[in-house]
Amino acid sequence: MKTSWRSASFVVGAAAVLALTTACGQESTSSGVGSQNVGATAAAGDYGSVGAGASASPSNGYGADGQQGAATQTTPAGKLAVTDNAELGKVLTDGAGLTLYRFDADTAEPPKSNCDGDCAKTWPPVPADDATAGAGIDKALLGEVTRADGTKQLTIAGWPAYRYAKDTKAGDVAGQGVGGKWFALAPTGKKATLASLPGLSVKNDPKLGKIVVDKNGMTVYRFIKDVAWPDPISNCTGSCLEKWPAVAPVAANDTEGIEKKGLMGFTRPDGVKQMTVDCWPAYTFSGDTKPGDTNGQGVGGTWYVMSPDGKPIGAPKK
Known part of the structure; x- marks a missing residue:
């Protein structure tokens, strides 16, 4: 591993915020310690319920939007x-x-x-x-x-x-x-799986531009109430962390297209190890059910897709 993770954890004040003893030395643009904003709940059901951030169809609410398209129960396989x-x-x-x-x-x-x-x-x-x-x-x-x-x-x-x-x-x-729980079939009957991706890499989203994705191709987010300087501090705890799982640390050489400055991991007081980009804690969203989803974008006015240099894409400028 090229990056040295001199990580330790401690509780800061009554807010029980999360921090790392290794100073990142990056200027913080967040509002500092603040209340959690959990955002939308995770998508329900196993068969394609409309996830958080998307509008459920009044016709069924199960992800089909009332349209069967070319697929019907009676169409022969051929x-x-x-x-x-x-x-x-x-x-x-x-x-x-x-x-x-x-x-x-x-x-x-x-x-x-x-x-x-x-x-x-x-x-x-x-x-x-x-x-x-x-x-x-x-x-x-x-x-x-x-x-x-x-x-x-x-x-x-x-x-x-x-x-x-x-x-x-x-x-x-x-x-x-x-x-x-739903996966394309490979010719052998096994699951067709994503091509091997680095721990963190960059994807070009048609609406948001270059965004960070994890090893499973899932979109990575930033919480603007977090802190990066002098140490990474996450203000997403408890039920918030259930909605916004922390991205596990990856080695710097297991990333592609990501800004190397401030690329490191830290250990939270709850024992969870979390990755940072430019010292900002990184998360995925439980409301994203498949690679390419960006249902967490703008949730609560505090959650935004992360850019390769750690900035929150589309967040209001201060």
Whole structure:
């Protein structure tokens, strides 16, 4: 590890703020010790409930916004194919090019679907009829499971296969990581996973520009009530930390595109180790359910996406 983390913790005053004994020496632009602003609650449900920062559709409220797009429960699977995705690698798609998904709450041995009712409206089960294996797919992995309503659902290596209602065109992967339980299927039936990312790196967001993301591709935030100088102090404790989990420390050489100045970790009084960028404590947001989400931007007027140099993107200038 290139950066020396001379970390220790102590409680500052009755506010029980969090600090590190290693002085960062950066000028603080925060308002100092202040009250917590927890912000919106985390997204509820396992099958795509609209997360915090997004507007729930009055039609269902489960992430489908009342639109099934090209995916319906009765659309045949057709000839399955393997599609290369820049972030996920090889992804299984149906005959129309729509991404197929699996659900962590299901089981493969024996095959069983636990997505019914409103869940099945958001995640239409792929019918087993007419499904055939295309190039790069072992036909022996294709099977079927009988659902509670008596219909036959396609399985891949035992895992029930679904489409996602928000995927409206070939190549869409909007369902990846939803609720932390839905994942695109690899041709083997395993989860298609994100390409290996550094501990912290930079992503170009179409609305916010260059933003910091963690090793899972999740957006990183800053709390403007925190302090960076002379030591990092986090004013997000208790229930706030449940909504805004601290980013774990990473080595300086495990970052890409991040300002190295003030790039270090510290140990909070609660024992949690937290990363800083330019000495500012870094967080993710429980309301972000998949890579690319920025639902925490502007929450409470105190939470903002972090830029590569540690600044809060879009925060009011003082």
